[in-house]
Amino acid sequence: MTGLGSAMDSLSAAVKCNIIPNQEYLLQGSVLDQYVEVLLHRLRGLCDNVDSGPESFHDHELCFTLRGSGPGSSMVLPLRVRRALDVPEAPWQLRYVGQHEIGDKNRPTVVRSSIDMACSSTIVEFLTELGCRMDFEYIARGYMFRKGRMKITVSKIFKMGSMTNKPGESVEPISQSYLVELSVLAPSGQDAIAEDMRVFAEQLKPLVELGKIDYKRANFP
Amino acid sequence: MQQAREEKQLETALDAIIQRVNDLKSSMAAMIYKVENEYETMNWPTFLDNYALLSGHLTSLSKLMNHDKCPPLRNLTVLPLMLSPERDEQLVQNTEGRVTTFAHDLVPDYLRTKLEPMAETKMLQLEHKAANLNYDNAQKQVTAYQKVVSHVWDIVNKAREEWEVESSSRGTAQQNSSTQDTHVLVAAVGMGKGLKMVTNPNGQPNPSSGGMMVAPQGPGRPSAPPGQGPISSTPQTMMNKAPSAIKTNIKSATQIHPYGR
Known part of the structure; x- marks a missing residue:
């Protein structure tokens, strides 16, 4: 018990001191399939991991929702589970992503709260037991770049095929483009990083127009 | 009256030219100094800035000489009135120590209006050669040269067309992503x-x-x-x-x- 108590204490102390990176600054865009090589080439030049080349990833993401229990309760808690398909021994990742805050024009990026942690593969069972329902899932395959604290992912998003129990097979891309995301995880209040991101995004124009994409607006046709 | 006015014009023109030439000289000296002493820290933009400065000075100099007010300098002659093998302090001062005497061995070089001797002998050789060629040979060589030149011309033109197409297509905002x-x-x-x-x-x-x-x-x-x-x-x-x-x-x-x- 004492161990748990002290862990809680140090956690709350960390929250108070505002050192937990729980804010995600995010810019999103896309690039057509035929130009992705050009973009990768440019990113290779701009980013830090020049020598090792881009890191590739092949992830499966499952999105669960936990609905409020009371009747008429509209509270929906989204939880995301992610696992690497190419590295089976890697731990799984559980992640909570909060509401998109678009903010006004002066704010260069979207800000959303984000908490993630490593977990084991039994997380799916655990969440199901908790009453979470799987909402949707997808496969993301692509490349990751780093530039200081910034993370840039260029990924192709695939829809799961009919064989849901065998991810990686019979998948189909959902569009003719790659999703490009530029993000930084930082403790809240570090808005200066957003400006750095805007400058970096500027360097990728006109290949990719990274911007603040409003989910509500993106929900068209 | 007329002559006095012309002389005055010439004097002001010469003053202006001397000033421009001095400007040019000082900026060239500054550039040489930079190349010799700051070559480790110097970057391309400053180097090109220096070049731009030089070409600006050259342009203003040639503008000045083409100006209507500037009398035709070509019609003027410079005559050495007196040669002396002795050291001339004023000359040393005026030339910043480069020329110490106004003597017979230096004057022909400094007041020369013809080509450099080496270039002159080369030109002479070539003219001699050209004169000795027979007509048919010369004609043959001319056509061969023309062929080569027109070929190069074609290549350059083609490359330019390609560049223009490329740059114009780049100008019209190539679509790389879809909203x-x-x-x-x-x-x-x-x-x-x-x-x-x-x-x-x-x-x-x-x-x-x-x-x-x-x-x-x-x-x-x-x-x-x-x-x-x-x-x-x-x-x-x-x-x-x-x-x-x-x-x-x-x-x-x-x-x-x-x-x-």
Whole structure:
């Protein structure tokens, strides 16, 4: 018990001191399939991991929702589970992503709260037991770049095929483009990083127009 | 009266020219100094700035000499009035120590208006050679040269055309990304739009799925081989543009393949 108590204490102390990176600054865009090589080439030049080349990833993401229990309760808690398909021994990742805050024009990026942690593969069972329902899932395959604290992912998003129990097979891309995301995880209040991101995004124009994409607006046709 | 005015004009023109030449000289000296002493820290932009400065000075000098007010300098002659083998302090001062005497061995070089001796002998040789060639040979060489030159000309022209096409196509904002695709991807990753299960546990089509692209690939329905349904032969882009027709297609498709599982 004492161990748990002290862990809680140090956690709350960390929250108070505002050192937990729980804010995600995010810019999103896309690039057509035929130009992705050009973009990768440019990113290779701009980013830090020049020598090792881009890191590739092949992830499966499952999105669960936990609905409020009371009747008429509209509270929906989204939880995301992610696992690497190419590295089976890697731990799984559980992640909570909060509401998109678009903010006004002066704010260069979207800000959303984000908490993630490593977990084991039994997380799916655990969440199901908790009453979470799987909402949707997808496969993301692509490349990751780093530039200081910034993370840039260029990924192709695939829809799961009919064989849901065998991810990686019979998948189909959902569009003719790659999703490009530029993000930084930082403790809240570090808005200066957003400006750095805007400058970096500027360097990728006109290949990719990274911007603040409003989910509500993106929900068209 | 006329002569006095002309002399005055010449004097002012010469003063202006001397000033420009001095400007040019000092900026050249500054550049040489930089190249010699700051070559380790100097970067291209400052080097090019220096060049721009030099060419600016040269342009203003030639403008000045072409000006209407400037008397035709070509018509003037410089005559050495007196040569002396002794050291001339004033001359040393004027030339910043480069010329110490105004003597017979230096004057021909400094007041020379013809080409440099080496260039002159070379020119003479070439003229001599040209004079000795017979007509047919010369004609042959000329045509050969013309052939080569026109070939090079063609190559250069072709390259320029290509550059122009490239730069103009770059100017017209090449489309590298599609806003629609961005929105589709972001909505899919963020909210699962187009990714959600088509069937609820009770076997009804899920109204929240919304995207018609999902319908033919639901988990309850084996993925249709191409050409089986009308929908699978329709390209995706078409489907986005004609939602109403597609929806009816989905209905008919579900009738053929009811969600059994």
